[in-house]
Amino acid sequence: MYTQAFDIVVAGETSPVADDGDVQTAFLARIARDEKIEPQDAMPEAYRKTLIRQISQHAHSEVVGMLPEGGWITRAPSLKRKEILLAKVQDEGGHGLYLYSAAETLGVTRESLVEALHAGKAKYSSIFNYPTETWADIGTIGWLVDGAAIMNQVPLCRCSYGPYARAMIRICKEESFHQRQGFDIVRSLCEGTPAQKAMAQESINRWWWPTLMMFGPHDSDSTHTGEATDWGIKRISNDALRQKFVDVTVPQAAFLGLTLPDSAIMWNAERGHYDFGKIDWDEFWRVVKGDGPCNAARVSDRVAAFDEGRWVREAAAAHAAKSALSKASLKVAA
Numbered sequence: 001m002y003t004q005a006f007d008i009v010v011a012g013e014t015s016p017v018a019d020d021g022d023v024q025t026a027f028l029a030r031i032a033r034d035e036k037i038e039p040q041d042a043m044p045e046a047y048r049k050t051l052i053r054q055i056s057q058h059a060h061s062e063v064v065g066m067l068p069e070g071g072w073i074t075r076a077p078s079l080k081r082k083e084i085l086l087a088k089v090q091d092e093g094g095h096g097l098y099l100y101s102a103a104e105t106l107g108v109t110r111e112s113l114v115e116a117l118h119a120g121k122a123k124y125s126s127i128f129n130y131p132t133e134t135w136a137d138i139g140t141i142g143w144l145v146d147g148a149a150i151m152n153q154v155p156l157c158r159c160s161y162g163p164y165a166r167a168m169i170r171i172c173k174e175e176s177f178h179q180r181q182g183f184d185i186v187r188s189l190c191e192g193t194p195a196q197k198a199m200a201q202e203s204i205n206r207w208w209w210p211t212l213m214m215f216g217p218h219d220s221d222s223t224h225t226g227e228a229t230d231w232g233i234k235r236i237s238n239d240a241l242r243q244k245f246v247d248v249t250v251p252q253a254a255f256l257g258l259t260l261p262d263s264a265i266m267w268n269a270e271r272g273h274y275d276f277g278k279i280d281w282d283e284f285w286r287v288v289k290g291d292g293p294c295n296a297a298r299v300s301d302r303v304a305a306f307d308e309g310r311w312v313r314e315a316a317a318a319h320a321a322k323s324a325l326s327k328a329s330l331k332v333a334a
């Protein structure tokens, strides 16, 4: 899942500084020619650091994003829904792996990134710090959260850093399936009994505002927008993407017969967009800084999953070492 909101700088972190003129000039000329920057290419240190922060926050979001839905795999209402959800959650794990690999091309180790997540120092998308209370939440997450992710991530397929852009092309194809399966769950509930439709409405009421927050702070409060745009990382601003998401989602909610929990939503013919109400940014920052409903549980669940998987990693490493040894001895014998 997710992104722009990923490049969140927190207190104590310094903003990367631009470095020497020659590297900058040649680099900006390449960006202007729309060339992809590859791992072996010269790049300003500030660009490298910004990408490490954004790609690692993105990778963490994919992996932490498996948790709210993973708990519903055993409770899915049918075998078909279980299979679909299982595939979706596995996709998110795969997205995390592509992105950790993309971050590693910038000279960081995956271990250091995972350690920062487990120590509570790294950020991930705030949306995953909200609980999944009902089956309808699984539909809402696919429809709204993965839907917002697509809005955020499609422009990243044209990001200036080659490994990130290429990872995003595959990820976006899978996100599209995630959004459709979520919409299909919500549609089934809306076409079901009054209690099922009420479950869908209650879920939308809880998830609507946190989903709008996923696009990150207003452009006027987004400190790195200018640099990220100049460097070809960010193609469309937070507010423009958020507006696009609202414009696409309002008719979908109407089709389903659901009410979005914002009385200010109204078509503005002059702007050619839907107007919508004010986001509670205090809530956004509270959750980003660690005080959301599930922050502590998400990190401790990740740590537990990592510890429980230790034997698998050790066995794989032992197998790889053994294979390398027997290949080497075969070479000597030959």
Ligand SMILES: [Fe+2]
Binding pocket: 001, 092, 146, 149, 174, 175, 178
């Ligand atoms: Fe997804």
Ligand SMILES: [Fe+2]
Binding pocket: 001, 002, 062, 091, 092, 095, 171, 175
């Ligand atoms: Fe994903």
